[in-house]
Amino acid sequence: MAANSALRRKSPWAGREARTREREVKREAVLRTAVTLFNERGFHATSIDDVATALNITKPTIYHYFANKDEILFECVRRGIDSIQQAGLAAEKKGGSAMERLCAYMREYAIVVTTDFGICVTRTADHELSAAARKRFRASKREIDRAISRVVEEGMIDGSIATGDPRLMTFTLTGSLNWIAQWFDPKGALSPEDVADGCVATLVQGLAPRR
Amino acid sequence: MAANSALRRKSPWAGREARTREREVKREAVLRTAVTLFNERGFHATSIDDVATALNITKPTIYHYFANKDEILFECVRRGIDSIQQAGLAAEKKGGSAMERLCAYMREYAIVVTTDFGICVTRTADHELSAAARKRFRASKREIDRAISRVVEEGMIDGSIATGDPRLMTFTLTGSLNWIAQWFDPKGALSPEDVADGCVATLVQGLAPRR
Numbered sequence: 001m002a003a004n005s006a007l008r009r010k011s012p013w014a015g016r017e018a019r020t021r022e023r024e025v026k027r028e029a030v031l032r033t034a035v036t037l038f039n040e041r042g043f044h045a046t047s048i049d050d051v052a053t054a055l056n057i058t059k060p061t062i063y064h065y066f067a068n069k070d071e072i073l074f075e076c077v078r079r080g081i082d083s084i085q086q087a088g089l090a091a092e093k094k095g096g097s098a099m100e101r102l103c104a105y106m107r108e109y110a111i112v113v114t115t116d117f118g119i120c121v122t123r124t125a126d127h128e129l130s131a132a133a134r135k136r137f138r139a140s141k142r143e144i145d146r147a148i149s150r151v152v153e154e155g156m157i158d159g160s161i162a163t164g165d166p167r168l169m170t171f172t173l174t175g176s177l178n179w180i181a182q183w184f185d186p187k188g189a190l191s192p193e194d195v196a197d198g199c200v201a202t203l204v205q206g207l208a209p210r211r
Numbered sequence: 212m213a214a215n216s217a218l219r220r221k222s223p224w225a226g227r228e229a230r231t232r233e234r235e236v237k238r239e240a241v242l243r244t245a246v247t248l249f250n251e252r253g254f255h256a257t258s259i260d261d262v263a264t265a266l267n268i269t270k271p272t273i274y275h276y277f278a279n280k281d282e283i284l285f286e287c288v289r290r291g292i293d294s295i296q297q298a299g300l301a302a303e304k305k306g307g308s309a310m311e312r313l314c315a316y317m318r319e320y321a322i323v324v325t326t327d328f329g330i331c332v333t334r335t336a337d338h339e340l341s342a343a344a345r346k347r348f349r350a351s352k353r354e355i356d357r358a359i360s361r362v363v364e365e366g367m368i369d370g371s372i373a374t375g376d377p378r379l380m381t382f383t384l385t386g387s388l389n390w391i392a393q394w395f396d397p398k399g400a401l402s403p404e405d406v407a408d409g410c411v412a413t414l415v416q417g418l419a420p421r422r
Contacts, residue, residue: 042338044255099419125334127253152418162420168401168409169418171394172387175410179386190379198379199386206417207366207380208310209373 027065029055035076035116043073043128073124074133080121081140083112088147098155103200105151106177110196113180122181145170173203238276240266246287246327254284254339284335285344291332292351294323299358309366314411316362317388321407324391333392356381384414 014022033054037046048069052059066072087108091101112118126134149170155161161169176199184195225233244265248257259280263270277283298319302312323329337345360381366372372380387410395406 040338042336045338102418123336125253127251127256155418159420161418162413162416164413165409168406169413171390172410172413173418175387175390175393176383177386178393179382179389182386182389183382195379198376199383202373202375202380202383202417203414204417204419205373206413206415206419206421207313207363207372207384208415208417209370210417210421 023065030062030065031072031075031079032116034072035120038073038076039116039119039123043069043124048072070130070133073120074129074137076117076120077124077129077137078140080112080115080117080119081137081144083115083118084109084121084144085140085147087112088144097160098151098158099160099204102148102151102155102161103204105148106173106200106203107196109174109177110180110199111192113177114184114186114192114195119181119184122178145174148174176203234276241273241276242283242286242290243327245283246331249284249287250327250330250334254280254335259283281341281344284331285340285348287328287331288335288340288348289351291323291326291328291330292348292355294326294329295320295332295355296351296358298323299355308371309362309369310371310415313359313362313366313372314415316359317384317411317414318407320385320388321391321410322403324388325395325397325403325406330392330395333389356385359385387414 030051034046034051037050037054041050046069048059048062051072052062055062066075088105090108091105094101094104096104113122124137126138129137145167149166152161152166152169156163156166180195180199184190184192190198241262245257245262248261248265252261257280259270259273262283263273266273277286299316301319302316305312305315307315324333335348337349340348356378360377363372363377363380367374367377391406391410395401395403401409
């Protein structure tokens with residue numbers, strides 16, 4: 001065992017673990033560069049060549065990690081969707097009234113939407129994805145809407161949320177949160193947390209003064 | 212004069228007025244068909260040929276009305292932007308407290324966003340437009356945001372709107388309104404007016420119950 005590991009240390013090739021790790025790091029770099037370009041120029045205007053050039057590598061190297069541009073886009077939106085769903089699970093775990101859980105969810109949702117993968121989720125039109133990816137993307141978005149709508153309904157029962165049409169209320173709040181991706185400026189005066197808190201406060205308290 | 216007009220009536224060619232009207236009707240048909248396709252498939256996936264085929268005409272006929280696809284898209288978003296701005300002017304004319312004017316504006320804004328040209332405004336990414344069109348598009352959107360923000364500030368002064376960051380509150384409400392374009396289903400149970408009223412009610416009253 002000891003001899004074996006001493007031998008391995010002398011090899012100029014990385015071990016299996018290190019290779020897997022290195023591959024992950026590189027795949028991640030492709031995704032992060034691609035999502036920035038998609039968000040800036042749009043999916044259609046970004047070529048695999050653009051991504052390769054930005055990373056100082058060749059197009060075939062990209063194909064070592066992803067089959068095509070569609071797969072890269074899907075992986076980008078999947079990351080964003082996952083983060084939003086994680087935010088929902090974390091909020092449920094915290095417990096409290098439906099309004100408390102909804103606020104915790106909305107705050108984290110808003111913060112995700114200021115990140116590159118979150119921006120990509122809100123800016124990607126269904127028709128930009130391949131048929132199979134589109135189906136999964138739509139299903140995930142519907143799941144998120146339904147999860148939020150469920151909390152809203154619970155709030156109508158426990159009295160922490162105003163009564164109304166839960167679906168319409170869900171779209172009203174997710175609209176505000178998703179729209180952050182359109183106007184948030186990472187170089188602006190407001191941090192993602194400031195934006196999240198302000199947006200959630202307006203949604204919860206309403207535009208009318210409370211007396 | 213009478214003889215002249217009698218002569219004209221015998222001509223198989225339409226008069227100047229009729230020709231202008233006919234041209235307008237045809238140009239309008241191109242726009243309405245194009246905006247439907249842009250909204251369904253996206254701008255990039257729609258070709259001038261697709262628009263021509265849908266209208267049962269040839270590509271050169273389209274070029275009789277528009278120089279290129281960019282010009283068609285810009286005209287579509289301009290229509291939507293115009294309708295939103297008209298809604299703002301109409302709301303200001305009605306008068307009342309800042310909240311009353313804001314509510315009137317939000318309601319009409321929401322209804323515009325359920326129409327094809329309104330949907331096109333919210334779905335068109337800046338980078339899809341040509342450089343010159345993009346500049347005008349962005350400027351118009353900024354103008355709308357500023358106009359709403361002004362009413363919000365007025366409401367903080369006249370006491371009809373809760374205090375807060377007017378810009379952040381503006382983005383929170385326009386986000387909800389713009390997002391309607393993403394989920395509104397013209398074949399669904401809710402009419403544009405139902406959606407507008409429900410969305411405005413949630414924004415004004417907030418998610419928290421008023422006691």
